[in-house]
Amino acid sequence: MSGDEAKYELVDPQAKGFDAVQRAFANQVAYCRDNGAPITAAICQALHDLLETERGGAVMRRVRKWAGAPLADALPLRIAGGLHALHLAGEDDALSAIYLDQRVSNPQEIVADAIERHEAFLMPWLDGPPQTNEAGRSWAYAAAMLWLADRGLPAQFALNEIGASAGINLMMRRYFFDLGGVTAGPGGASMRLTPEWRGSPPPALKYDIVGARGCDVKPVDLTDPTQALRLKAYIWPEFTERFARMDAAIAAADTMPPEVARESADVFVERVLAEPPEAGVTRVVMHSVVWQYVPEYQREIVTRAMEAAGEKATEEAPLAWVSLEANRDTHRHELSVRYWNGKSGNGEDWQRLAVAHPHGSWVEWEAP
Template identity: 35%
Template sequence: MTISEQYVDFAVREARGVSPTYERLSQAVAHDEDLLALLDGLPPAKRQPNLLFGVVRWLGGPVDDPVTFHDYVLTHWPAIEAQMLTRATQTNEAGRCAVLLPLLAALPQPVALLEVGASAGLCLYPDRYGYRYGDHQVGSGEPILDCAADGLVPPARVPQVVWRAGLDLNPLDVTDPDDVSWLDALIWPEHAHRRVRLRAAAAIAAADPPLLVRGDLVDDLPALAARAPADATLVVFHTSVLYQVPPPRREAFVRLVRELPGHWVAAEGPEVLRYDALPAPPNDALHNVLALDGKPLAWARGHGQAMTWFG
């Protein structure tokens, strides 16, 4: 996929109907030879729309108008490039827990959670949030995470979590204002509700910080998994992470995680983790596949807003 195609794909599959600002901006970048030439000088994993737009917003640049965005990027490219090379799209959306909850609640309790690509660890607290699947509410915590779920019998309870740990190449600290400002910059412009959710989830994590380890998803996973309590069900999980991992490393991770005790929960795009006999998604917005131990069970939106169960 060319860089131009990547930005069109982002506009159509992810931003359409979700962020008019980013849909418009992505389409503009896809046809902007100046910006495409700059992006072409970056490593492939550093060219994503979310990373470019997040860095510009974090630096205080404009994203509302493609023309002023174009001028800002050209003028400030050295600073933008430096941040894109050092930062990652560590979108830490607590709403993804609404997609994970049906699996986490159904596994033998209690559970020990280990998130790969944990960012600041906000998805390690599925037991602390409240959930709403249509008219069905689960849990009594805040924030309340809404998920439009088709074909799903909603869980009756939240999981019992006795241990929570995260592995990340660059873990973020919710008590560090700079790290929180980066998480805020990754939230799409129109999504004020997600900013409110970020603050609420960050307060939960800050009050009871998880174990966050700086490390590689292959080299350092076994040692961290070994620290989980033996009397709890280990669950290694990740959401929208593996697209940033080169395919050979991704394959090594899959082989490794299948050998670990416990269970493996993944929510990734089907082009990232491939499955046999996968039903077609109901629409383009449902572009992640939720899977348990390599078995696909549902289509889901990237931030947990909706899911369609087929497993």
């Protein structure tokens, strides 16, 4: 199978076994290719091709016999992140030729050699899920708050983010947004997010963020160069603007680090919702490209907790749930919202507001 032939197929995300490993890598090739990431697609293609060989030492043996569900575990991105880290650290010139988009005739051999040379470095990258914190996705939170304010919810928002990673999106009060001509945030901000906007702009209102905190099972400290490098390694090298945004986020964290608790999603949400709501403030539980990594039992707990708290919400103290997650059919991300404010019918259904590029380079606004 070549990269051009790779097709994304819908499969059970909890499937296990060697066939599931092969399908996870094939899907990742297609996903990267279809989202403008040919270099990352080439790396994943080489890894896919290595599955049928004996190359790659202990790292690839572990990959071939992966004990969990490779798609749900984002197995291809775990090892791809480690290989990218080698390039960013300047540890393997032959591998870097691929990342620098130089013409190479044997990418599979280059990747196999790199894995075997750097086995001790790469093995720990298989131990945990990718960290894909991305400031470019915070457009969704800004647009959702404008939409919620237009629905009559208080424009004072307390943000609570599941899977906040390094807390980059929790610092969005310091970012400037231009959303189809509707602006928000400080005009002099170093982080400026201006996605290509398709369709009508969101409501031209104002909002304020009165609180921002999050959780992650493995929070990332942006002020630690080693942890910052790990986060950069999960950025696809094709998207150079994401590295600039990451540097801006690191600078912002040095000034005032975000509040990220080491907690699972269910524990965090139940704790947040157990606190008395504040009148005149809209509580928001939000997440982006995280839900697929949350165990099913935790998703069920979060959903029950949100719906139970939603039943107690009022016009003065509403509750909103904002989700920016991947639709694996379309390879696009969907911004969807539920909210409760004490009125009949609210909160019963998700309302899709927009679809977007995975990293926020363009947005198609669908909400009226």
